Amino acid sequence: MTIPPTQVDALILGEHPSAYLAAGVLCQGGKLSVFHSTLPDSHPIERLVIVNPKFFSLHKTLEPLRRKIKSTAVYGLRFLGDQPSDQSEFRGKATVASICSDRHIRQVMTDWTQKSGVRMARPRTLEIGLPDEQGVRVMVDGRPIHARVLGVADELPAGLRRPLGIADAWSHNLLHRYSFITLPMKTADRAGRPTIPMSLELNNSPAWAWMLPGQGQVQLAIQQPLESVNQANPCDQLRHWASLLGHHGLLQQSQSLPLDHIQSLDFPAAAALEVDGVANRTLLIGPAGGFFSATGEDIYPNCWSAIFAADVIRKALKQPHLQDALQLFRNLWRTTLGEYLRGPPHNLRFLLPLVYHNPTMTTRLAESILQGKNIVR
Numbered sequence: 001m002t003i004p005p006t007q008v009d010a011l012i013l014g015e016h017p018s019a020y021l022a023a024g025v026l027c028q029g030g031k032l033s034v035f036h037s038t039l040p041d042s043h044p045i046e047r048l049v050i051v052n053p054k055f056f057s058l059h060k061t062l063e064p065l066r067r068k069i070k071s072t073a074v075y076g077l078r079f080l081g082d083q084p085s086d087q088s089e090f091r092g093k094a095t096v097a098s099i100c101s102d103r104h105i106r107q108v109m110t111d112w113t114q115k116s117g118v119r120m121a122r123p124r125t126l127e128i129g130l131p132d133e134q135g136v137r138v139m140v141d142g143r144p145i146h147a148r149v150l151g152v153a154d155e156l157p158a159g160l161r162r163p164l165g166i167a168d169a170w171s172h173n174l175l176h177r178y179s180f181i182t183l184p185m186k187t188a189d190r191a192g193r194p195t196i197p198m199s200l201e202l203n204n205s206p207a208w209a210w211m212l213p214g215q216g217q218v219q220l221a222i223q224q225p226l227e228s229v230n231q232a233n234p235c236d237q238l239r240h241w242a243s244l245l246g247h248h249g250l251l252q253q254s255q256s257l258p259l260d261h262i263q264s265l266d267f268p269a270a271a272a273l274e275v276d277g278v279a280n281r282t283l284l285i286g287p288a289g290g291f292f293s294a295t296g297e298d299i300y301p302n303c304w305s306a307i308f309a310a311d312v313i314r315k316a317l318k319q320p321h322l323q324d325a326l327q328l329f330r331n332l333w334r335t336t337l338g339e340y341l342r343g344p345p346h347n348l349r350f351l352l353p354l355v356y357h358n359p360t361m362t363t364r365l366a367e368s369i370l371q372g373k374n375i376v377r
Contacts, residue, residue: 005119007146008033010313011138013126014153015042017299018286020109022151022306024116025059026313035147036113036120037140039154044106045265047180048212048219050196051098051105052300052370058307061116068108071098072213075193077366079200079355084247086356090366091195097370099196099212105299128160131280136164149313149322152279153286153306164279170290172226174271178296179234179264180221181257182214197250198369200348200355202241205232208295209241211250220245220257223296226266235259270294270341272305272333278326285309294343295369301341308333340372351375 009032012023023036056066076091114120121140129137135148150164158168199209207224222237238257245251271290277283285291286302293301309329316325344365354361368375 005033005035006144008035009148009317010034010151011136011145011147011149012036012151012153013039013156014286014288015039015044015106016153016286016302017105017109018291018302018306019151019153020106020113021059021062021303022153022285022310022313023118023120024061024109024113025307025310027113027116027118028061030117032314032317034118035145036118037126038122039156040124040126042154044102045263046101046103047221047263048099048182048214048217049102049105049298050212051100052297053095053098055300055303058300058303061112065108065112069098069100069105070215071100072194072215073098074196074213076195077369078195078197079352079362079365080197080244080248081199081201081352081356082203082244086352087248088356088359088362089195090363091193096366097196099214100299101214102298126160128156128163130163131282136281148281148317149326150282151306151309151313152282152284152288153302155288164282166279166282166284167275170268170271171274174268174274174290175226175266176223176269176296177226177229177234177264177266178221178223179238179262180219181238181259181262182217182219183257184217185252197245197248199241199244201352202237202244203232205237207232207237209237211241211245218251223269234264235262238262267292267296267298269296270343273338273341276330277305277333278329281323281326283309283313283326283329291337291341293341293372301337304337304340305333308337339374343372344368344375 012019015038027034056062073095074097078089080087123141127139138145194213197211202209207222209222212219268290269292277289285305291302291305312329316322319325355365364375367373
């Protein structure tokens, strides 16, 4: 493990790509001392994720990574209802999203951060002390490190939250459960321009569903408010989604579902709109700040928050009252990222008859989900 320095300007915690991005951006230019640490016992779940192509334009140094991240390009969304006649499709001429391996993106971002000059550690123990006027004292594998400011991207255990003044847990009504299974199969689409099959009314419930095409595999996934899980079991929902895909000719009816291999994670969808991302000498970015979009999009909005945080931290470190200067973070992202996080209303049933039969509404809804545009224009 890299031995941590005793004093740094910024300490970034977490294994989400947003943590690596914030650390790498802060370190560039060589004027700030930056240290990055993962959290002990962190085990990210491997899955396929949707990546907005604009991710690579978030910062000038990210564009070269476009060639390093392996992905499957998609050109739109195909909305499916429970009835075979209820369907519509938005298909663009250019790529509207890419499907990537979450683990692969983390590895590429890790390598990028190391090359940016950030000192990094993967400790077995980590403790956070009470902040003071000079910063925050953190013990990394028993070694003290004093950071003037923290950036936290992953969810902290309760014991590490309290010294920073972070609430012990997310409100129950902010959490969504994302359940998925991966099937080894290839997908084929006319003209070689695949779309993402999606349901917005799965089994007459508030669950949304996707079939994400990967390289030699597909991922069937559902997202539902956590409070609805008891009424709509994820296994039953995934089984229904597979059946629906079969009726639409997108999945072989004989394809067996490994329901004993379902994986799930709970995330705070668009929770940044409801909570304060500024704690004691700390900015909450990425998943820790609730920067998932309402449609469960992960990489782009979470990393967008990291760019904002890096900009605010760099400016705040020059100010005499650092804690006051950090308050800029909440105003900076709300003016642009806020609308993107909000997405379309989760209950879209009143719009679906129009979406299925009106190309204009199909396009607007697809652009709302994929690009954060307002569905009402």
